[in-house]
Amino acid sequence: MTQQMFALSFGLAAMLAAADIAHGAPQCDSREAxxxxxxxxxxxxxxSIGIAGQAAVMELFASDATxxxxxxxxxxxxxxxxMxxxxxxxALTEDLPAGGDPA
Known part of the structure; x- marks a missing residue:
């Protein structure tokens, strides 16, 4: 399970980086800036916040007003x-689908 989570988080970071590379280099600065x-x-x-790979932190920022x-x-x-x-x-909060036999 840990390897799957690592692969998913690394894959997400790679997809985001690849998408951004198509539009130019990522815009980076200090966290404060x-x-x-x-x-x-x-x-x-x-x-929200999560670990991407083994050494990066992914964060989602959003505004309800804009x-x-x-x-x-x-x-x-x-x-x-x-990125x-x-x-x-x-913002969504969804329940997991019911497990087990769907029939």
């Missing part, structure tokens, strides 16, 4: 990189 930009310009606050969202990746050296962003953010 990036979080200030997201708060001041877009009104975004941190909504509907914008941003995914960042903080690297071991302290740099935070903006993806978009609009129409909506």
């Amino acid at each position: 990036v979080t200030a930009l997201l708060a001041d310009r877009y009104g975004e606050t941190r909504r 509907g914008t969202w941003s995914i960042t990746l903080t690297l071991p050296d302290g740099r935070m990189c903006l 993806a962003s978009g609009s129409n953010y909506e």
Whole structure:
């Protein structure tokens, strides 16, 4: 299970990085500068956090007021990189599907 979670988190980080590379290099700066930009310009606050791979931290920032969202990746050296962003953010809480035989 641990290997599957590692593969999924590493895969997500790789997909985000690949998507961003198609649009140019990731925008990186100090964590303080990036979080200030997201708060001041877009009104975004941190909504979730997770470990990406073995050494990076993925965070989702979003704003209910503007509907914008941003995914960042903080690297071991302290740099935070903006990996993806978009609009129409909506927070969801869903129950897991029932387990067992569906019949």
